[in-house]
Amino acid sequence: MKVAVVGTGYVGLVTGTCFAETGNSVTCVDIDAEKVKSLQNGKITIYEPGLEAIFKHNIAQNRLKFTTNLAEGIKDAQVIFLALPTPPGEDGSADLKYILKVAEDLGPLLENYAVIVDKSTVPVGTAELVRERVARAATVDFDVVSNPEFLREGVAVEDFMKPERVVIGTKSDKAKKVMDKLYAPLLRQGNPMIYMEERSAEMTKYAANAFLATKITFMNEIANLCELAGANVDDVRRGIGSDSRIGKRFLFAGIGYGGSCFPKDVQALAKTSADFNYDFKILESVMEVNYLQKTKLMPNIKQYFDGNLAGKTVAVWGLAFKPYTDDIREAPALENIKALTEAGAKVRAYDPEAMDNVRKLLGNSIYFAKDLYDALEGADALLIVTEWPEFRTPDFERIETILKNKVIFDGRNLFELEQMQELGFTYHSIGRPAVTVAAQNA
Numbered sequence: 001m002k003v004a005v006v007g008t009g010y011v012g013l014v015t016g017t018c019f020a021e022t023g024n025s026v027t028c029v030d031i032d033a034e035k036v037k038s039l040q041n042g043k044i045t046i047y048e049p050g051l052e053a054i055f056k057h058n059i060a061q062n063r064l065k066f067t068t069n070l071a072e073g074i075k076d077a078q079v080i081f082l083a084l085p086t087p088p089g090e091d092g093s094a095d096l097k098y099i100l101k102v103a104e105d106l107g108p109l110l111e112n113y114a115v116i117v118d119k120s121t122v123p124v125g126t127a128e129l130v131r132e133r134v135a136r137a138a139t140v141d142f143d144v145v146s147n148p149e150f151l152r153e154g155v156a157v158e159d160f161m162k163p164e165r166v167v168i169g170t171k172s173d174k175a176k177k178v179m180d181k182l183y184a185p186l187l188r189q190g191n192p193m194i195y196m197e198e199r200s201a202e203m204t205k206y207a208a209n210a211f212l213a214t215k216i217t218f219m220n221e222i223a224n225l226c227e228l229a230g231a232n233v234d235d236v237r238r239g240i241g242s243d244s245r246i247g248k249r250f251l252f253a254g255i256g257y258g259g260s261c262f263p264k265d266v267q268a269l270a271k272t273s274a275d276f277n278y279d280f281k282i283l284e285s286v287m288e289v290n291y292l293q294k295t296k297l298m299p300n301i302k303q304y305f306d307g308n309l310a311g312k313t314v315a316v317w318g319l320a321f322k323p324y325t326d327d328i329r330e331a332p333a334l335e336n337i338k339a340l341t342e343a344g345a346k347v348r349a350y351d352p353e354a355m356d357n358v359r360k361l362l363g364n365s366i367y368f369a370k371d372l373y374d375a376l377e378g379a380d381a382l383l384i385v386t387e388w389p390e391f392r393t394p395d396f397e398r399i400e401t402i403l404k405n406k407v408i409f410d411g412r413n414l415f416e417l418e419q420m421q422e423l424g425f426t427y428h429s430i431g432r433p434a435v436t437v438a439a440q441n442a
């Protein structure tokens with residue numbers, strides 16, 4: 001099948017590459033000329049495990065092409081994916097300007113029937129708006145369907161190639177046939193293609209993200225309560241997660257969720273609710289709790305240094321909003337770096353993938369370390385923000401030698417409390433009793 005993907009960011013590049021991998025002929029379109037040039041030269045523009053190999057393979061097979069020219073990109077395409085940004089507008093709603101602009105541009109360019117697919121996360125009613133914009137200048141028949149994407153960054157290829165479900169919002173049988181054919185190779189394990197009305201498909205995406213953000217936030221609040229009540233959130237997680245109605249996944253307490261989607265999608269759903277005069281109370285709480293959670297460890301850090309961080313240096317392990325990505329959008333690390341520097345501390349940061357992106361944002365206002373131990377040189381304390389695997393079993397003897405104080409603030413609960421106690425570290429984590437040297441000696 002001939003497929004076009006408009007917008008070649010995280011979702012567009014994964015979508016295009018994976019559909020090329022299943023044998024389609026794919027052209028990806030982007031207005032960012034530098035990005036397209038790099039992709040044309042076989043240089044991948046994002047870090048996503050497993051993507052580079054299939055990206056290169058499909059370029060070599062001539063099944064994956066890149067262009068800045070929309071007309072060229074969509075020529076003869078049977079399916080046109082819109083994988084464009086939908087950032088928050090000033091009022092928190094999803095800004096549809098990128099989607100609607102491309103929809104308008106597409107109209108006069110269509111030469112044959114095509115299925116135009118809203119892959120971006122878009123509010124209820126967007127498919128109707130896209131249809132209206134395309135129709136303004138279209139001279140051929142077309143369908144617009146909603147096909148929200150549920151991939152996670154860091155495991156995007158796996159999620160895309162083996163989706164637990166594919167949701168399609170459309171009433172058109174013609175469009176259904178095209179989508180069935182395109183997705184068939186990805187659903188061989190029997191996972192379902194779920195058809196529904198387009199408004200329900202659009203809502204499904206926001207409901208999924210808002211539910212997951214709420215689940216995490218609920219656990220973060222349980223964690224905060226555990227700290228006050230002397231319970232351990234990790235035990236509570238195991239205790240409730242084994243109930244299949246609750247499930248084991250997405251119950252990990254930490255210093256807040258980040259990323260390009262949960263924050264903006266929860267906000268956008270709240271705005272949609274407001275537009276329908278519905279007071280969606282949980283969403284407001286989720287946003288407030290998550291905002292506060294991101295700097296949850298700051299009071300502990302300040303208290304350790306008797307309220308004064310001026311002149312102190314803090315090593316920060318992890319900058320990406322989660323492991324296996326270089327994405328720093330809404331990353332808790334950024335809030336913590338801001339809080340630390342505002343309090344007068346210096347920051348020495350290390351992340352395996354995200355340092356270039358943070359450097360673009362913060363310049364040389366913080367030190368970017370060569371590795372996790374370089375980050376500790378001359379540092380008074382260690383703050384862990386992202387659970388990269390290489391942080392899980394570090395050389396504690398080396399940490400002890402380099403770090404000025406044996407103190408770790410851990411926003412991702414990487415270490416066992418007993419281990420920290422044995423090693424003699426003061427250790428503050430999330431939703432678990434603090435390990436202090438005083439407590440150890442008591």
Ligand SMILES: NC(=O)C1=CN([C@@H]2O[C@H](COP(=O)(O)OP(=O)(O)OC[C@H]3O[C@@H](n4cnc5c(N)ncnc54)[C@H](O)[C@@H]3O)[C@@H](O)[C@H]2O)C=CC1
Nearest residue numbers: 007008009010011030031032083084085086120121149153
């Ligand atoms: N990043 C993620 O993990 C997921 C994102 N989504 C949704 O997918 C959509 C896209 O997200 P990302 O891929 O993360 O965004 P992104 O910002 O990484 O990529 C968007 C791309 O669109 C390009 N673009 C902008 N205007 C254009 C135009 N007129 N013509 C052609 N290209 C244009 C940009 O240059 C950029 O390369 C958003 O709605 C997002 O909410 C959904 C599921 C997962």
Ligand SMILES: O=C(O)[C@H]1O[C@H](OP(=O)(O)OP(=O)(O)OC[C@H]2O[C@@H](n3ccc(=O)[nH]c3=O)[C@H](O)[C@@H]2O)[C@H](O)[C@@H](O)[C@@H]1O
Nearest residue numbers: 149150151152153216250251252254257258259261321322
């Ligand atoms: O719409 C999107 O863009 C995507 O948003 C999320 O994917 P993603 O943001 O890539 O990453 P997640 O693995 O969901 O993690 C999001 C945040 O939640 C945090 N998290 C996750 C799980 C958990 O148990 N605890 C927790 O704090 C992570 O640290 C991270 O900051 C969803 O999981 C995807 O299904 C969805 O497609």
